[in-house]
Amino acid sequence: MDSPTYQQSRGRIGHYFDRTAVQAWAQLTSDAPVSRVRATVRAGRDRMRETLLSWLPARLDGLRLLDAGCGTGALALAAARRGADVVGVDLSPNLVRLAQERVADDAQVAAAGGRLQWLSGDMLDDALGAFDYVVAMDSLIHYEARDAVQALARLAPRTRRAILCTHAPSTPALRAMHAIGQWFPRGDRSPAIVPVRHEALQALAQAEPVLAGWRSARSQRIDSGFYRSQATEWRAP
Incomplete structure (x- = not known):
């Protein structure tokens, strides 16, 4: 994606x-x-991962799934244990390497006929191919709302059934933490989480031509101490 803000955020996230x-x-x-x-x-x-997994079919045999921003691979592994052909991609080669080490030769994946492929790179890369499901758990929370919607628009043409993604809901507490974080030295900051109002994100998505026909089917917010995230299921036309 060519957006300067997306590219800048992507660089900071990868480095961090x-x-x-x-x-x-x-x-x-x-x-x-x-x-x-x-x-x-x-x-x-953990609660968010279980929520997203509960929105997927109990069996994923023969279905292809992209874990966009797979981290250390917990969600990808759970999907593969249901029989899915999973591609886990993350900007961090070190996290991908850790995922590979943790789930190598998993007996439940083998028994279910699932498959795991690990890649380091951009989750929006067209070369990854087409998928039945895309899951982006907490991988778009560092991007501006417009960039997050453009990311969905890049993924949508290659997604047959649904995109499950999360955003950081705009709350007074999150906005305060975001503001305070700007005072830290740039080198000490983690990539900023960008709070977004759910309604604003929905409106931007509905105005995006590439997402015409896609609909928001389910939404669930998880609040757990310092963790706040809201999941949305976007269903293909």
């Missing part, structure tokens, strides 16, 4: 998750002890 936060992310997505704050984030992410 591949260098600054690798160890912290590896710990957060494991069973290792974490602080109370991070425990709320872990619990919230």
